[in-house]
Amino acid sequence: MNHQIKNYNYRLLSLALMLLCCVAQAQVTDKYPADYAGDRIRFHALFIWDPNAESAHVEFDQQALHFFHKLSYGEGFTYDVRTECPNSLDSLKRYDVVVMLNALPHDADQRKAFEQYMEQGGGWIGFHATGYNDKDTHWPWFNEFLGCGTFLCNNWPPQPALVEVDTQLHPITRTLPKEFVVPASEFYQFSPSPRDNKDVEVLVSISPKNYPFGIKDIVLFGDFPIVWTNKNYRMVYLNMGHGDEGFIDATQNLLFTNAFRWISLPSVSSSETPKE
Amino acid sequence: MNHQIKNYNYRLLSLALMLLCCVAQAQVTDKYPADYAGDRIRFHALFIWDPNAESAHVEFDQQALHFFHKLSYGEGFTYDVRTECPNSLDSLKRYDVVVMLNALPHDADQRKAFEQYMEQGGGWIGFHATGYNDKDTHWPWFNEFLGCGTFLCNNWPPQPALVEVDTQLHPITRTLPKEFVVPASEFYQFSPSPRDNKDVEVLVSISPKNYPFGIKDIVLFGDFPIVWTNKNYRMVYLNMGHGDEGFIDATQNLLFTNAFRWISLPSVSSSETPKE
Amino acid sequence: MNHQIKNYNYRLLSLALMLLCCVAQAQVTDKYPADYAGDRIRFHALFIWDPNAESAHVEFDQQALHFFHKLSYGEGFTYDVRTECPNSLDSLKRYDVVVMLNALPHDADQRKAFEQYMEQGGGWIGFHATGYNDKDTHWPWFNEFLGCGTFLCNNWPPQPALVEVDTQLHPITRTLPKEFVVPASEFYQFSPSPRDNKDVEVLVSISPKNYPFGIKDIVLFGDFPIVWTNKNYRMVYLNMGHGDEGFIDATQNLLFTNAFRWISLPSVSSSETPKE
Numbered sequence: 001m002n003h004q005i006k007n008y009n010y011r012l013l014s015l016a017l018m019l020l021c022c023v024a025q026a027q028v029t030d031k032y033p034a035d036y037a038g039d040r041i042r043f044h045a046l047f048i049w050d051p052n053a054e055s056a057h058v059e060f061d062q063q064a065l066h067f068f069h070k071l072s073y074g075e076g077f078t079y080d081v082r083t084e085c086p087n088s089l090d091s092l093k094r095y096d097v098v099v100m101l102n103a104l105p106h107d108a109d110q111r112k113a114f115e116q117y118m119e120q121g122g123g124w125i126g127f128h129a130t131g132y133n134d135k136d137t138h139w140p141w142f143n144e145f146l147g148c149g150t151f152l153c154n155n156w157p158p159q160p161a162l163v164e165v166d167t168q169l170h171p172i173t174r175t176l177p178k179e180f181v182v183p184a185s186e187f188y189q190f191s192p193s194p195r196d197n198k199d200v201e202v203l204v205s206i207s208p209k210n211y212p213f214g215i216k217d218i219v220l221f222g223d224f225p226i227v228w229t230n231k232n233y234r235m236v237y238l239n240m241g242h243g244d245e246g247f248i249d250a251t252q253n254l255l256f257t258n259a260f261r262w263i264s265l266p267s268v269s270s271s272e273t274p275k276e
Numbered sequence: 277m278n279h280q281i282k283n284y285n286y287r288l289l290s291l292a293l294m295l296l297c298c299v300a301q302a303q304v305t306d307k308y309p310a311d312y313a314g315d316r317i318r319f320h321a322l323f324i325w326d327p328n329a330e331s332a333h334v335e336f337d338q339q340a341l342h343f344f345h346k347l348s349y350g351e352g353f354t355y356d357v358r359t360e361c362p363n364s365l366d367s368l369k370r371y372d373v374v375v376m377l378n379a380l381p382h383d384a385d386q387r388k389a390f391e392q393y394m395e396q397g398g399g400w401i402g403f404h405a406t407g408y409n410d411k412d413t414h415w416p417w418f419n420e421f422l423g424c425g426t427f428l429c430n431n432w433p434p435q436p437a438l439v440e441v442d443t444q445l446h447p448i449t450r451t452l453p454k455e456f457v458v459p460a461s462e463f464y465q466f467s468p469s470p471r472d473n474k475d476v477e478v479l480v481s482i483s484p485k486n487y488p489f490g491i492k493d494i495v496l497f498g499d500f501p502i503v504w505t506n507k508n509y510r511m512v513y514l515n516m517g518h519g520d521e522g523f524i525d526a527t528q529n530l531l532f533t534n535a536f537r538w539i540s541l542p543s544v545s546s547s548e549t550p551k552e
Numbered sequence: 553m554n555h556q557i558k559n560y561n562y563r564l565l566s567l568a569l570m571l572l573c574c575v576a577q578a579q580v581t582d583k584y585p586a587d588y589a590g591d592r593i594r595f596h597a598l599f600i601w602d603p604n605a606e607s608a609h610v611e612f613d614q615q616a617l618h619f620f621h622k623l624s625y626g627e628g629f630t631y632d633v634r635t636e637c638p639n640s641l642d643s644l645k646r647y648d649v650v651v652m653l654n655a656l657p658h659d660a661d662q663r664k665a666f667e668q669y670m671e672q673g674g675g676w677i678g679f680h681a682t683g684y685n686d687k688d689t690h691w692p693w694f695n696e697f698l699g700c701g702t703f704l705c706n707n708w709p710p711q712p713a714l715v716e717v718d719t720q721l722h723p724i725t726r727t728l729p730k731e732f733v734v735p736a737s738e739f740y741q742f743s744p745s746p747r748d749n750k751d752v753e754v755l756v757s758i759s760p761k762n763y764p765f766g767i768k769d770i771v772l773f774g775d776f777p778i779v780w781t782n783k784n785y786r787m788v789y790l791n792m793g794h795g796d797e798g799f800i801d802a803t804q805n806l807l808f809t810n811a812f813r814w815i816s817l818p819s820v821s822s823s824e825t826p827k828e
Contacts, residue, residue, distance in 0.1 A: 077491070157626060157628065175457070189585065217626075217628070352709065
């Protein structure tokens with residue numbers, strides 16, 4: 001089943017129009033090269049994490065909250081932090097982007113609210129265990145949304161890895177090198193791979209040069225995307241998110257920043273690079 | 277007006293001659309590949325910072341002081357730290373290099389002393405807000421020295437960025453990759469750009485691939501040099517310097533090290549790579 | 553004198569066979585892409601450091617112990633930590649890999665035990681000062697084992713450096729970029745260089761672009777390998793290991809991880825990349 005985004009969030013649309021006006025105005029008046037928000041709040045974000053998750057997930061999540069907090073300096077956006085997924089669409093609709101840090105909806109109400117939010121054009125970024133699902137998950141919509149099958153295997157322990165940027169044409173990857181080394185994390189393979197889904201655009205993958213990949217649990221082969229978007233939704237999944245090295249690397253930090261901006265400010269960051 | 281450096285610091289000249297002698301001697305005797313300082317102190321440095329600056333500048337400055345302190349291990353150079361710029365040339369002339377960390381001369385005496393120091397061949401490295409100036413600065417010499425116009429715009433919040441190395445032929449950039457990602461900082465555009473100044477050599481620039489660049493305040497276009505030297509002085513300006521990620525990246529640390537050595541030991545680091 | 557490894561450690565051989573069986577089985581049954589250890593312990597490691605070494609070595613060593621501890625999560629391997637080298641072969645034979653962190657055998661018994669261990673196929677990784685030796689060392693076997701002559705010179709202070717990967721065909725370097733910047737360390741040149749030894753495979757070298765290299769003590773020229781293996785032994789020497797920046801860089805962390813796996817799991821990591 002191939003969903004299309006049917007209902008756009010009105011706040012996002014008006015925000016986009018407002019931004020376009022600002023850009024147009026700046027270019028008409030004096031070609032000032034910057035769009036300053038001033039007192040405008042560009043968007044609203046919700047971060048969800050689980051303080052009772054395994055400690056390596058909590059380590060990543062707490063560092064992630066600090067990382068995104070620093071991106072909020074000056075209140076270009078406001079944000080809330082929760083430890084449970086909201087169980088109503090109304091709660092979710094207040095946010096332009098929902099960032100799930102090793103956490104995802106548990107019960108039927110939370111799942112339903114999240115499905116409705118995304119079907120109506122909501123924005124989502126999921127890290128690491130947020131994408132974990134297996135035969136006991138019993139949530140077919142989530143696989144359709146994520147764009148791939150269930151968890152297949154992982155490397156253990158967490159370690160750095162050479163990754164390949166599948167396309168440098170996307171706003172998320174335009175500023176990344178073609179290949180780079182990401183800091184230590186555990187990585188998941190899914191089956192079927194998201195690359196087999198024609199609605200998915202794979203952005204970053206574990207290089208096959210890493211095989212055999214792992215010390216205790218060793219991944220020997222297989223297609224290994226770790227960052228992708230399902231083009232039927234406003235979403236990005238990032239498989240990083242395990243341990244205390246998630247934010248030591250400038251290049252990975254840029255990847256995270258780009259993903260956050262692309263989802264939160266689609267009208268700005270999806271545009272072609274403006275010309276003077 | 278095109279200044280040329282007229283008066284060389286005698287200490288530097290004698291230091292240079294001494295080093296050349298050591299190198300020559302080593303090559304004559306047994307081709308020993310290293311020049312050891314032993315008890316010699318190669319140069320004297322002054323670091324200036326402002327403990328009352330905004331907290332993100334103080335964070336960078338304190339980390340910078342630790343970074344340069346580690347470079348002083350073994351006393352290859354001595355250094356002092358001040359929180360105000362000296363107000364006399366005599367105070368400045370004791371140093372081969374003055375490093376301004378988000379700080380610059382405030383009053384007329386400090387400005388005059390600094391002008392004289394630089395005109396007489398002094399060495400300078402300026403980070404980030406040290407280069408900030410606008411219509412209220414009223415210090416034309418500083419713009420002539422810096423080699424560009426006033427502050428034009430900035431990204432906000434601080435974030436990592438893809439940068440391009442404009443030339444790999446310079447001693448400061450010879451060991452840097454052609455492109456790399458610098459860790460999170462705020463970056464300034466100036467107008468006119470230093471690239472428009474024929475006396476300036478631009479070393480590193482923000483890549484246009486970053487556009488639109490920012491989340492709250494978004495730079496949309498424009499020439500964006502961030503590291504350069506005005507060839508009329510012994511100086512390097514580095515636009516990095518905001519927040520707590522300034523020293524997390526080995527490549528940026530090498531850029532800072534190279535810049536510090538090029539200014540502090542011009543006879544050594546400006547030379548062609550010696551051949552065995 | 554050209555030693556060849558004569559006696560393989562039986563444990564390693566049986567481990568290798570067991571792993572090969574697992575792989576073969578997985579491919580036959582359902583092409584499951586991963587080899588999980590389950591309750592199996594893949595190997596046993598010994599880490600040796602010297603708490604009385606100079607403080608910059610202790611800083612590196614303690615961070616290294618934390619780094620390798622994280623690689624042991626899930627007990628894919630067990631490990632012991634000692635502050636003295638064992639003085640009997642029996643003590644060493646319990647380990648598949650011995651990692652010497654700025655520490656090496658001191659007295660005759662320790663040296664003899666280590667020689668026997670390596671000659672019988674033991675695994676070794678040495679960091680930084682572990683390789684230091686000069687005219688007062690009086691241990692000819694060690695130079696034959698290390699594959700190079702005595703210490704010749706070093707840069708001072710520790711600083712980042714551009715390095716060249718000499719071959720990307722080796723399991724240790726297959727996932728590294730051709731050139732990258734390593735974080736700050738002190739580096740040693742040896743004379744004769746290990747590259748002059750036909751039994752040595754040099755993996756990573758300081759790029760000549762760094763010359764003149766240093767601020768107090770400046771290396772001017774010379775062949776400068778920093779990671780290599782003597783193919784007559786199961787060993788890797790890594791010259792990094794001085795100061796508190798040894799583990800800030802994802803790419804260097806991957807180099808260390810690859811080296812540790814190649815020595816500890818030779819049958820796995822030396823193999824060609826498996827095909828699905």
